[in-house]
Amino acid sequence: MRLLAIALLTAVTGACTSAETPSAAAPAEEARPGDGVVVDWVGMKSAAPKEWKEVTPSSSMRKAQLAAPKVAGDPEDAEVVIFEFKGGGGVDANLKRQLAVFQPGPGKDKIEDKQTKLKVGPNDAVLQEVGGTFLKKVGGPFDPNAKSTPVPGYKQLYVVFETKDGVTASAWLRGPEKTVEKHRAGFEAWVKNFK
Numbered sequence: 001m002r003l004l005a006i007a008l009l010t011a012v013t014g015a016c017t018s019a020e021t022p023s024a025a026a027p028a029e030e031a032r033p034g035d036g037v038v039v040d041w042v043g044m045k046s047a048a049p050k051e052w053k054e055v056t057p058s059s060s061m062r063k064a065q066l067a068a069p070k071v072a073g074d075p076e077d078a079e080v081v082i083f084e085f086k087g088g089g090g091v092d093a094n095l096k097r098q099l100a101v102f103q104p105g106p107g108k109d110k111i112e113d114k115q116t117k118l119k120v121g122p123n124d125a126v127l128q129e130v131g132g133t134f135l136k137k138v139g140g141p142f143d144p145n146a147k148s149t150p151v152p153g154y155k156q157l158y159v160v161f162e163t164k165d166g167v168t169a170s171a172w173l174r175g176p177e178k179t180v181e182k183h184r185a186g187f188e189a190w191v192k193n194f195k
Contacts, residue, residue, distance in 0.1 A: 034186065039064050042084050042169045044121045044194035049186035052080060061085075068173060068183040078175025078183060088168025094160045095128055098172075105132040106152055118159070121194050123169070125161035131177060155180040159191050 034049035041063065048066055057065040066080040088094065095115070102111045112131035117124065134154035137146040156174040163169060173180055173187040 034190065037066065039066075039082060041082050041171070041194055042163050042167055046190050046194040048080070048190055049183070052183075052186075057081075068175065068179065068186075070176065070179045071182050074176035074179045076175065076179075078173055078179045080171070080173050080183075080187065082169075082171045084167050084169045086165075086167050088170075090168060091126055091160050091162060094168060094170055095126065095158075098128060098130055098156065098158050101135050101137075102130050102154070102156070103133040103135060103150065108132065112155075118188075118192060120159065120161055120169075120191055123161040123163060125159050125191075127188070127191075128158040128160070129155070130158065131155040134174070153177050157184060157187055 034047050034052070036048040036050040036052050037054045038045050038047045049068075052066040052068050055065050055067050057063070061083065062081050063084050064082040068078040068080055070077045089097075099111055099113060104110050105112070112129070114129040116127050118127050119125065131154065133150045133152045134156070135148040136151045137143070137148050153176055154174065155177040156172050157180065158170065158172045158174075160168065160170040171191060173183055
């Protein structure tokens, strides 16, 4: 009987200890921006917001591509895309390229462009916010026969940095303005969470 009591006490103590282990890990879980697909970006990983869906990249230049669901009234989902290129032109050249795919919105005389600094893992990065009329190219940006279709009311959040190994890494959240605004906090948290 005494052995049974000791065995029962040991089992209960072990169950309580293992029940406490997940709560010790809970803060790390709460720090994650989502429980969605885990994306690998220049050797770092971060879980995307749960509502974002992984899609097949529309170009071989895209390392990963996700869809952030549209809000009511918007015509389409926003796209989330990750890029990484060895010798990809550097931060400044990439920021200029992003401005080149926008025009001022209706009634405006310049493209909305705001830049802030942030950290992505150990890397110093720039977050660029661009808004206005997006010049959507069917066929891709490097297709000489691609035609641009102006799409007003678009916004893009773009993060770019260079790694110590000379890789230019970038990501964007791009789409209709209201949809991008809905996913802004998730995108920024996701990017900052790459480790």
